Amino acid sequence: MLQIEQNIKLLEEQLGIHWHDRELLLLALTHSSYAYESRSRGHENNQRLEFLGDAVLELVVSEHLYRTYPAHAEGELTKLRAAVVCEPSLARVARELDLGACLFMGRGEERSGGRNRPSILADAFESLLGAVYLDQGLTAARQLALTHLGPLITDVLEGRMERDYKTELQEILQQENGGALNYAILHEEGPDHDKTFTAAVFCGGREMGRGRGRSKKEAEQQAARRALAVLGYAG
Known part of the structure; x- marks a missing residue:
């Protein structure tokens, strides 16, 4: 647990955010498996923040694409947004931030490789974005999202973004039959x-x-x- 706290402090330094309510950050980093095992925490987890962060992310990326690429039609913008905010892209950003090492996670989930699972990492980034939005406002959330997703947008436009079919297949089969x-x-x-x-x-x-x-x-x-x-x- 001490190591996770140290990792979170490094994350805070990397983000450069002075939190008004640091509990939002801790909640964003609390996976449901940890909340379930730690009944004293009242079963709180990051799923509600993930819900909010998903909406913020779609708004921020949609606005950025709309303003940056005026020659692109609606269909092109939709495809571009889908490629940018997909699970592999968000998991890649989460790895850059080392969010996996910052998560409060149940022992069983951790033993099964949860800290490296793309779906968990992508959800953690959306939860973090939701926490930043609530604590710092839309401008700060926009800066966080575009700072880390900006290079991905360029990669998608220039055809350098490759799908990780092996990870996608593993995720789907885990959800369906394990x-x-x-x-x-x-x-x-x-x-x-x-x-x-x-x-x-x-x-x-x-x-x-x-x-x-x-x-x-x-x-x-x-x-x-x-x-x-x-x-x-x-x-």
Whole structure:
């Protein structure tokens, strides 16, 4: 617990925010698993702040895109916003802030890798944004969001933002049935300097998809992409 408090202090220094009500920050960093295990805290967790932060984030990003890209049509702005505020993007920002190390989390959730789970990290960033909005106002919340999401917006516009299909697939299966994923390289073709790999992804011993790539990582990503397509999630 002492280490988490130290991590939170480092986060405060990084954010440069002088809180009027620091309890809002602590609440934003309280995962539901910790609140459930710590009954003395009255079951308070960050889910309500996440709800608020999600709305603030959509407003801030929508306004920024509207003002910054006047030549973009409504449909283009909608797609751009969706790419920016999606779970992988928010989880990436949360990792940059090291929010995972700052979370009050139940022991079971922590043992299962909760501090690195994209959905938890994305929710934590939205909760933090909600807390900043309540404590500091919309201007401060806008600054926090755009400071960290600005580079992502540029990446999306310039086509440098790649989907992490493996993480997406893992998240979906955890929500649906909790199945564990395994990847296997089935084939290697070509000379050492120009190999092509074929990978397959399995869940519960059942093959879900195959993919090919110039590296094992790329082949696994393509296998996950195929599995998502079969499940109806990949675009």
